[in-house]
Each structure stands twice: as structure tokens, then as C-alpha cells.
Amino acid sequence: MKTLDLNVTWNSIKRSIYKFSRNKISVVGFFMVLFIIIVAIFAPYLAPYPKHAGAFVDFNNASKPPSLTYLFGTDPFGRDILSRVMFAFRGALIMGLGVIAMIVPVGVLVGLIAGYYSGTWVDTVIMRITDVFITLPALLLALAVAALMQRTLFNSMMAVAFAWWPWYARLTYGMASSVRNEVFVQDAETIGASKTHIIFKEILPNCLAPIFTKMALEVGWVILVGATLSFVGLGEQPPTPALGTMVSDGAKYLPFQWWISTAPALAIMFIILAFNLFGDGIRDMLSTEEV
Amino acid sequence: MSDLLLNIKDLKVGYKVYEGLLRVLNGVNIEVNKGERIGIVGETGSGKTTIAKSMLRILPKTARIFGGEILFQNKDVLKMSRSELSVLRGQGTSMIFQDPTASLNPVFTVGSIISDVIRYSRTLSGSRIDSSQMKETAINALISASLPDADRLLANYPFQLSGGMRQRVCIAMALATARDLLIADEPTTNLDVTIQDQVLRLIKELVDKKDTSLILITHSLAVVGEMTDRVYVMYAGTILEQVNTQDLFKNPYHPYTRALLSCIPKLSGGGIASGIPGQMLDYLNPPQGCRFSSRCPKVMPICEKESPPLVEIEPGHKVACFLFTTKQGA
């Protein structure tokens, strides 16, 4: 699996890129993701009315339908929806990537330990704990936890992370516990390699592929859950734009001011789509299936 | 000639892969007469299975047929309509696969699989068949494949049977749907050595009884020796020699065939290549010349330039090698 021969690695990279690009759709996904990231980072420069994402109201331009001045129209506060959606990408991205960044280390570490000690009481205890978390769908647990905390983006991220980490623990555990019995691990042990060496140098590298795949595939879901939280008002608080909040607020003005909730709803779908396609690509790329 | 059953003319098949097109079959010619048993010998990867699958049009999606024709009873299989195909598969030809485990759907009982097979083969000949008959026919089919207490077997799932039994089930089904030609693709490779013989003998006697032609695909010359009348020696998707079985052992011409024979003592089911220096060629960019040239002990300059035609040297004995064609290189 792990090799240092440069041109082999270079080859494998080329190969991976081919695997990824073989499916044109995932290439599209890649560019969509890229687009989202760029918009999020440069929102202040790209957005037509950056001010509208902050403390700003202009009731004289409230609820204007899409026009050249306001491409996606304005909301009941007279704020440009396009600009707000662009800024909302930030929250969405932070949610998606942030949560993944929080849970993967935790989940993977726990999984590794459980996997290393598979068959012992450590394994049992850890895995039962994850079972407990998993009996409830992540969204439910996240809702409950988020409700207890101050309503901020970070807290809702914490809530999602709290509900989500066990899935990584289980995935890693699955891999680790099987790798653990591989010959090369046994050997490493017999020649007296340290626990940490075995866990991180021997086992971990062989678990990475599925973990990365899962990460890539799940960013979208995390964002979805985040959007749901903010839909019920448990996320980022106004005036900072959050897509879920924008949809739920906009929904009040349907069907007449349809544009208020349409744009953010489409934005959510766009983001999730982007990350799904991208994730599929990553999956193909890391799959061991021969081409 | 009237008794010619199958005639494969200049068949070219390749596989699409990441690096490009694997040109596997490079103009293969095979003839099978009614009731004749021929063998196709070659190392694993020489394209034997590809030939078999092309004959039934069950090649994987990545396969590309870019030339030649497969005349079965003078009809080109490659041009057949759906209905013609189903007749071909349901009644004319059938095939026994390498791996009996993989070739039986794991979640259905032997009974339901085999009776489906029989039902459709019957409906082709227009004869409806009711369940009681069906059971009977199924049981008979199994018994004919000399399987013990067949009626209990019907209720079993494939994974409850031994490898040998699975292969027998497959054989039973294959014969139930093959009147004219049976293709056996390394039917014994995945079986326990002890029962390989039984299975082979079973195939042989069944074929004889029903006077069905047989194409036996294998890498083992021993098997060919005892099972077939005529042999095609294949290397890297080309036929190098075509000869009656007796002559094969008496006076083989082609250096490759010789090499094969020289390995027989070492031969033990496994790959022949072990005995021959050099390795299988790369199908991506095969040499324009003779495909064996890279490994040929007697290689000549011309061999790298042109690919030798298959010429009849003695009656019924064809060889594709410049050593024996009149056209000698300087």
C-alpha cells in the first residue's frame, strides 16, 4: 500500500486523476465545489451589495422581485438576496468542513484504539458507546443538543459533531480491527514496534482510503443537517445570512414573494449536489477497483 | 461441407481499458464439425474464454468485437436477433463456466434455478410444461449429471453444495439447453483434484450419449489428450497450430507447442508458462510480427516484421510459423 518510490506514486496520482475524471459528472462536481469555495472566500468582493449581509435594512426596497439591480430580488428587509446567499455560502462551508474537521480526528482515533484492542473490553466499551449514539439519527441528536446551547454557528457545529463522530469511529474500527490481524502488523509487533507506531504507522495508513471517501461524501450531508438546524432557528443568528434560516423566513412569503426562499433553497441543493458529485469522484478515485 | 457446425472466421476481439484497447483475439479461426470434440489449449490469459463468451454473445460491456464472424449452423451469431439468440442459447449451444460457485445465483435454490432454465428452453420449442413434469424433468436432469438424491437437492441453495456438486448442477443445466454444442471453459480448474477426473468423464460420456459437439477449453494438455479429437493451440490470442490430437503428441511443429509438450512432466494443473522462458506479451501494443517471437527460441528476423499465416502442412495439420512456410527468410 504505502510506497516511497516516487514515480510509482506519481503514476498512482495520474491514475487516480484518471479514475476521478473518468466520470465527467464528478469533474463537474469538482468545479462546482471550487466555485462555492471561491464565492465564499471572496464574497465581500463578488457580492453586489456586501453591506446587505450585515446590520442593514432598507424597507423602501423591501420584497422587490428579481431585476437587474437585484438579480435574485430582495427580502422583506430590502436586502439583496444574491449577496446574502453568497455570504451564506461561508456559513455552509464552515459548517460542512468544520464539522468534518472536528469529528474525523476524534472518530478515527477512537476507532483506531478500539480496533487495536479489538476483542478486549476496551473495544466492547467504546463500541457500545458509539452504539448508543447511533441509535438516534444524527439530526435528532443534533437538534436536541443545539437547543440547549446559545444559538451560534459554532454551537450548532458542535451539536452536529456531537451526533456524528461515532460513524467515523465505527468505520475506522471496522477497518482497523481487520488490518490489525494482517501479517505485517503481527510482524511489526513481534519485532517489538511501539503501540503508537503500530496504530499510526501500520494500521492507520491502511484505513485512510474509506475514511477520505466518507469525508468527501459526507460534507454535503453535514451541510444539509446544518441547514435544517438553521431552518428551525437553531443556527447562525440574523443578520448573518444562513441558508436554512433564509428558506424558513422566505417560506412565510410564499407563494407571492416566491423569490425570497427560492434562491437560498436552490443554493442549498446546489451545495449538496456539488459535494455529492465531488464525493462520488473521490470514491471512484480511491476505489481499489481495477481500470 | 455439410457437417460443419461452427465456423469462427478471423475473429477479432479486444477490451477497452484505461491505457487503451487490449487487442486480445487477433483473427482467430476455429471450425467444429457435428459431434466433434475439439480442444483449445493455451496459457491463462491467451483469450480462450473470450472466444467462448463471444460464441454466446455474453462478453462484458468493455469488450469490443472488431472483426470476423461466428457462423453457427451457417448463421452469424454476431448478427443474430434477440429471438435467434435466445434459441441459440436455450437450445443450440451452452457453456460450463470455470467457477461453479460464481455461476449459480446464491439466493435461489438449485430447484428454482434449474426449473427456470428448463422452462425457457422448453417454451422455445413451444412445449408448455406443468410443475409436476417440471420437477420430474429437473430431477432427471440432475440424475443424468449423476447427482445423488436429486429431489432433496432441488431444495438446497448453491452454497450448501460441494464444488463438485455445483459443477455437476451446472453441467446438468448446460446439457439441458445444449443440443448441438457444449462449451466447457476450464470446467475443472476450480475443483478439487480428486474429482476433476469424474467431472471430465461425466462430460465426455454425456457428450457422447447426446452426440453433442464439444469445445473444451483448458490449459492442460493431459486433459486435451484424453478428451478431444482435435486441438487448437493458442498463444496470445492467435492460433499457432491446429492438429489432430494424436499428431499433437507425435510430431508437433510449432516451437511453442514443443515448448508446451516439454513441460508436460512439470505440468500440474497450474500455468504452463512456468516452463517457458520469457513472459506473456502486452496486449496493448502487440508486435506486428509473430506474437510469440519475443519468447521464441528459434526466432528469425522476419518473425518480428510479419505475422506468419496459418498454413496446412500436412492434411488436417496447420501451423503458423515461418520455419515451416515455403517463404523462408534470408
Place this chain on the structure above:
Amino acid sequence: MYSKKLGKFGVILVVSLILALLLVSCGKAQKTSYTPEDYIIRTTEDWPTYIDPAVGNDFSDSIALVNLYDSLVFPTPQGDVNPSLAEKWDISKDNLTYTFTLRQGVKFHNGDELTADDVEFSMKRLLTIGEGFAYIFVPYVQDCKAIDKYTVAITLKKPFGPFIASLIRVYILDKRAVMEHIEKPGSYGDFGDYGKKWLLTNDAGSGPYKVKEMNMVSYLLAEKFDDYWGGWDPDAPKFFKESATSEPTSEYTSFASRELEITDELLPLETYQSIAKLSGADVVTFSNGNTFSIMLHTKKPPTDDIHFRKALAYSFDYDQVVSKIYPGALQSQGPVASTTPGHDPNVFQYHQDLAKAKLELAQSKYADKLNQYPVTLSWCAEAPEEEKVALLFQANVAELGVKVEITKKPFGQMEADAISPETTPNASLIFVAPNYAEAGAMLTARYSSSSAGTWEQCEWLQNSEIDHMLEDAASTTDKQERFKKDYAIQEKIVDLCPTIYVFDQAERRAYQSAYVYWLPGEAAKSGKLYVPIMGYGIYVHDMKVYPEKRADLLSKP
């Protein structure tokens, strides 16, 4: 290698899927004649609703209570009261004893006759449980005794001027019915749970309507009480349904499909405007004595600094609110609605003036460290329009460099936060309704130390001087005297600027004027002054409904 044309199987499947949908969509029961269920008034309010007279005290509770129960007196739209269960009453010289003579032959929903015992029981129950409107009476009421079957005496600890007016909030329960359903053990000793559990979903009243179904999460369905002592108009509604308010979209659609007679007052302006376009629908606004204000926490930095508070008050753009967000409303002048008796017409009124605001801010002790002291603000999730005010406020004070952190909260949550000074935010957007039509009601509820820790006072003013003035005023029985004192209080409070007084609510509701007769609606349309006190706007007994006209509306596209 597979067939490319769509075979039987596929077609059948697709078709059957479509069929399945159609099947469900049809099967609508067609109406020929009108069943009693067609004579119904449906309205929505924020939820939950408590129909226990000793528990409920908010807008939706009051609507239910006034229709299910009777009180000794009944409020007039002009802010007076008429006799109701009490035919007449005498007040002792010392203004401490009130003796009521009850109307005879009033029947409870279960047929029992309403007697003095029930009044005594109801008052005592209210005081003991101490929830709901009890806080109005706890400080004053000494005792309540049945003298004979139809006479009851209430004695006060100290004079309470608006006592009669306040009695509209004492709803009379059937003692027998309640005692039958008490559960022991409960928090109230011999009285067990005082029937609290039973009264959550049942009523023991004598009002024009009786509970048919009470679903705690979504609706109250009440049925006409035929033996109502007040008598009935032939066209009066036979049913009354109060449901939890929901997505404005579905509010609109159910109104458009005439499955909602009177909307709630919480919809976004845009929705009212689109409803107004429907045929046979009218959107009316009428003052109801409620005020909407931004309550400033006077004990929590930075709003504990009076100059800071004044700076906020000066920076706020009141005109935007009354012109754009709540058109039809009037900017408030002090804590009391201008339509409420006892409102001080001369009290100071803030207007946006950034210059003054900056001056005030400069004097405040937070002037130079605004960033360390953001202003936390909560608004009520059930009233979507409040968000506009919140954001306007945020934008306005941003010009001073003051940062505002806005949080949307369900009303229940705001109530909970109001309980302690720590959890109360710097600023809270809240509608307050006077519980009876007098300035005193509003002032006490809003600023007496006793009300600190309730959602009605997120200011935590706790000013003993004001407490005294309030008590003094309350105990003054002469109306004019009392009002003078109320004026003084209003001046004093506005001077402390604990609150940004935004506007006197113009209660906006849409109703099916084509087939529903509804007094406040008619009054509003004819421009008459009509101030229904909290809950009494939806007094179904006085409404009329005409199913055939509804049918007409539905029949035409």
C-alpha cells in the same frame, strides 16, 4: 445488451403510481345540506393555549377563556365594564368590601346552576395556584366569601381603584365539576392538583361555548352551549375552533379555501396584503390597547446606564416602523396606549435624532468601550414581523457604533429567560396587553417590582419610588384622582427611559367579511373607535356566520 424500449412492466408501474395518487386525491365528500359543523368560526393564535382560568394569561389563553367562561363583569369596547354574572354590586365606604349580587338561573355547561359558592371557589383557586392572572389580585384580595346562594363578598387588604374593571379576569368555574376531577396527591394539599390536569383539556365554565376537543399541541374545538344565559342569535356560530398558527402560506391557503374565518394578528404584512385581494375578505386594523416596546434591561451593562439607554432611544427610527413595518399603528407615547383610559397625553415622546443620540452616548460610561459591551436582543419567534424591528434597531444603533446580537426565541423561551436578571437579555421586543382597560393595569404590570422577572417586565426596574406611586395610585378610588397619579408615574418612568416605546398596536386581522359578521371588523370598517381588551376581540357569541354565502364563494372560481 438490454432492450432499450419501455416494456409493459414499466408502463404498468408508472400508470399505477399515478393512479395511486389520483385515488387519494378524489373521494372528497360532497356537501348537499348544511350540517351544524358548517356554522363554525375558525381562528388561529400562537400556541400553546391554556384554558384553565388559573393558568392561562396570554393572548391565545384569553381568547379561549372569554368564550368558555363568564366573569362577574364584561368589558365594553370603550374601556368600561357592564354587569355580567354580577347583576349589581355595592362598595363599602372604606372601599375594602365589594358585595356582588349574582344573576340567577345561570347554568354551567354540565347543567349545574352557578352560585356564590362557585365564585368563592374560583377566586380562591386563582389565588392559591397563583398563576395566570392571579398577580392582579394577590396583592389586594383579602378574602372571598359566599354570603348566600346569590350573594358573594370580596374583601381587599387595601383599596384597589380599578378592582371592578380588573374582575373581567376572574373566570367562574363550577366548583362541583372541578372537585370531581381533582387528582391527589398534588401541590395543593387537600385540593390535590386543584383539577389542574383535568382543566387543561376540559372546561367547567358557563360561557357561550363548551370544550368539544382540546388538543394541547394544535387546537381547541368548542361547541355552542345552548342553555347560555345570554341567549343566542339564530345565525350565531355553532362551533368555534382556535388552532395553532402555522406557516403563513398555509394560513393563506386555508383562508383562501375558506377554511379559516379570522386570521391571527401575527402574519407578515405581505400575507395580509395578498389576503385582502381575495373576494369577500377584509383586512381590518383596530387598536386593542396593546403596546409594542423594546424593553431595556436596566440592571445589566451596557443598558444599565441611563445615557446609553437614551442614546438607543434617540437613534431608533420610529417612523420606519409605523410607516413600513406596522402600517396603521401609532408611535407610542409613553408606556400606555393612547386609547387606554388614563394615558398621559403630554408625556415626552422620543424621535430619531442621531445628534442627540451621540451626545447621550458620549455621556455614558460605555462610550469608549462599546465593543466590549454588545447589546443582546431577543425577539419572539411567533411574531415574524418583529424581526424587521430587531434588524432596524440593529442597523440604527450600528450608526452609533453599538453592536447588537439578535436572537430569535419562542415566546416560551423568552418567558423563561425573563425569570432571572442573568438570563434576561439587554433588549427584548415584546407586545404587552393591558389586562383591563386602564393605565394602572399597564403600569403595574410593566413596572412594579412585583412584575420584575416576568416577560411583562424585562427592564428589572425595581424602583421603590415608582412602586409607592403605583400602589398609591391603585388605591385611589376616584377615577380622575387616580388618572392624575398615573400621569405622574408615566412622566417619571419615561424620564428613566427603561424602555423604547415603539408603537400602540393596531391589531390587524383578516376575516371572511362575505359570510361572517364580526363586530370589531364592522367597527373598524366604519371607523368607529373600538378597543377590544385582550381576548375579547374574538368573542364568538356576538358573531354571525352564513354557510350558504360561504358556499357561494367556494362555488365561483
Place this chain on the structure above:
Amino acid sequence: MSLLSYLAKRLVLAIGVLIGLSILLFLIARVLPGDPARIALGPRAPEYAIENLRKQMNLDKPLYTQYYLWISSLMKGDLGISLLSRRPVQDDIKEYFPATFEEVLLAAIILSVSGISLGILAAKYSNTWLDGIVRIFAYLGIITPAFVWAIILLLIFGYWIPIFPLQGRISSGVPLPPTITGMLTLDSLLTGNLVAFWDALKHLILPSLALAMAPMAQAARIMRSSMSSDLEADHVSAMIAYGVPQNRILTKYLARLALIPTISIMSLDIASLAAAAFVVELVFNFPGLSRYGMQAILNKDLNAISSVLLIFGVFFTFITILVDLIVAYLDPRIRLQRRSM
């Protein structure tokens, strides 16, 4: 080991997990700031009443005692008082669970039936327009949040083609069936009250549909992919070689195989259904347990929160076991090998 003892083992494990869940939920609920008793009785309640309630709710005792008392009264079926409805939580649950249950049930039916058939269709006509449509639908389904579906349906069937009611479980005026199971549709069927049945069903359709959309798409996708991945398996080529028509192979042999992964994933989907219901019931103002739970969450109604989540925990645990049994039924390798073990 027989299927029964396997089931027994699963149940024991499940109970263990549920106990763990109860602890987790108890802790979550107790992290709440603020004094529940005070919140319960309202700000103006006299101090003594509050003291009483605090005692009633055991808030004066240390955490572990509280947990012990909570769990033991929970065993007795007493889940404590809801701060929101101000009555025992179990009463609320009795009232609202059936609603959510029938809603989720309908959703599950919709999603499995149409999801699987769509998957088969897509595989059967792979790379035709039909496959294309199914694929697009699948993607739409997956990327569209349940609450967006809810709103879309609200618009389509509530506003443009108003054929479905948008609120509640049953229209006023429709005679209610007697409560047998609490599920209006079932009860009205049992009592032969067709009017009520139609009405209740129509109230269910939209919420259930909104719930079913995403997982339906998911199921279709898995079904299709696992079927087409098997297309080139030896046993398929074999069946073809033996002259069995492709339709037959597809709809019988492949479908059966593909059902196994699809259904085992469906258990997760059904769990996610009830989670999505938390938002959907809010949109449709559907008086179900999820809406109750959502309000509990938004209003920090601690007893209600922990009870509702616990109920759902139990619900999902048993769904998973049920699904495992179905899979075992579909897959003889699991079923029989277990027996032979």
C-alpha cells in the same frame, strides 16, 4: 444458533444500548440552564407552589439519584410532567405517537415500494430516457432537504392544485373514529368509517410524501447500482447462456439479490424519516410526536425532550432488528448458515 436465539441476542444488546441512551438523554436534558419548576409553573407562581413542584420533580436531589428515580418511574411508565402541555408526558406521547407512527409508516411504504420499483425500472432500461429520468429524480431527491420538499408540496397541492389539506390530521366536522390504535386511518378502517379514512389519509399524504422523497430516491439509486453492478456477474452470464430471458433474470434473480443491500440500508432511511418528521410536521402543523418533540426542544421542555428521544430510540432499535430479520429472510446465506452454525 437458531434465528430465535439470534433474535434474543439482538434484543438483549438492544436493551443494553437503550439503557445507555437513557443515560445520555438524561444528562443532555439536565444540562439545561434555568429552573424547570419555575418555568413550569410560570413566573408569577407563589414560591411554595414552586418548592412543591421542585420536590415532585426531584430537582433537589443529586444527579445520580435523579437518574435512578427518573429511570425507575420511567419503568413504571411515568415520564414526568411536560412543561409545555403541563400534563404527564406519557399522556402526550399516547396522543401524538400514533399520528407520527402512521405518518412514518405510510412514508416507509411509499419509499420502499416506489423506491425499489424505480430502481428496478432504471436498471432494466439502463441508459434509456426512463433511466435518465429516474437518475435525475434520484439526485433531486437526495439533494433536496425534507423541509424544502415540504414547502414545495405545500405550494403544489395546497396552493396551485388544492386537493390535499395542509393542516392537522383530520378536518373538523369529520366524525372521529373511536380510539383503538390511535392511528386515525387504521381506526376508521376498523370501524368502517370510510369518510374519516379518506380524510385522515389525505391529511397524511403530503407529510409522508415530503418525508419519503429523499430516502425513496436513495433506495432507487442503491437498487439500481447494485443491480447493474451484478449485471456482469458469472451467474448472470450463466443464466443468459442457459437461455433464460434477460427480463426474467433482471426482475427475479438480480432484483432479489439487490434487495438485500437496499433493504438493509432502508433501516437507516426509516430512522432518518422520523428525524426529518421533526421539521416536516412543523411545516404541516401536523399534531404528531415529532412536532411535539420539536416544540419541546425549542422550549427546553426537558422531560418531553428526553422521553420523546427515548421513544424514538426504542422505535429505531426495533426497526433495525425487524429489517435484519427481513434481510435474513431474503438472504439464505445468513438464514441457513446461522442455523448450521
